[in-house]
Amino acid sequence: MHPYDHARSSAKIHGGCWSDYFSIHAWFDASKAVQCRFTHRALRHHVEGVAEAVSIFGPSVINSNGVKVATEQLGMQHLEEDCTYPPEATVWLIDFDPPGWLPTSEPDSAELANASAARFGGDPGAYFALHAWFLETRNWSDGPEHLAFRHHAFGIFEAEARFSPVIALDGGKAVPTRVVAEHHVQQVLGRVPPANDFLRRIKGERWMLQATSPRKLGLD
Template sequence: MHPYDHARSSVKLHGGRWQDYFAYHHHFDSSKSTFCHFTHRALKHHTEGVAAAREIFGDHIDNSDGVSVSTETLGRQHLAEDCRILPSASDWVEGFEPPSWLPCLTPTIEDLVADDVRRFGGDAEIYHPLHDWFYQTKTWVDGPAWFLFRHHAFGVFQAEERFGPVLGAADRSAVPTRVVAERHIQRVLGRTPPASEFLRRIKGERWMLQATSPKKLGLD
């Protein structure tokens, strides 16, 4: 479904206006810009993605009726309406065929941070959260499929959404988040691939494309 329809469904469940929820649901569906295929949902449509969205939108959204709605509840709604189940990240990568160019060894976070300090200046604490965020997906799945979720060109923009346009104080010492994020990916993978290079390797399953319709939800 379109984010507008997910938002209207949220109104039916929690009140308020569709505008209260649109940005949240758009966040999940923005991955379609990387690959116009149902497998784009692998980037955010899972329980780990719901938790990650909480880091951006907070624990609750206050709608126009003054009701505080849990973002976890909204995320689970979105997943159920698009997949009919609540998949985990590991569900998406069953049968995933990793490309041969993925590295066997990766730099440590400490090495990546030290490189940024040398290149851009500032304190290590400016850069550490971003590199930790990229490596967070190691805990989501077993094997090399963890690169799929953030180590690509779309991941650069995901990082900017998460950390804002710059790292550090918003003055001369600030460094564009995109610059640091792309440098991270290049240091880890040797290049910055499009997300589609990973997504086309996902083995499609019926549950991945069983989105409901506005009509079935009683919205039309």
């Protein structure tokens, strides 16, 4: 479904109007800009993606009726309407065909933060959160295939939106977040691939495209 329809569904459930919820539903579907095929959902349509939405949008939104609605509840609604159930991230990678250029080992966040400080200046602590965010997906799936979720060009722009355009350093200096993020992906993969280099290797399954319709939800 379109984010507008998800938002109308939220308004039907919780009250208010569709515009109260549109930004959250549009965030889940923004990965369609990378690939206009249902496997784009692998980047955000999972329980871990709902947790990321909570981090970005806060624990709740106040609709135009003054009612507080949990962001987690809205995210789960989106997943159920698109996938029939809220999958965990690792489910998207069942029978994933890994590219030969995936690394056999990865640096940790502290090593990458030190490397960023050496390259761009400042204290390693200024960079640690960014590197930890990229590598958080280690907790989502076993093996190097977890890199499919954030280690690509789309993930670099995600990082910029998540952490602001620049990373502030001591002395009033700053470095563009996107530059640091590109350096991170380059260090881990040896390249900066488009997200589609991963998404096209996901084995399509029926549950991935079983989105409901506005008519079934009583919206039309």
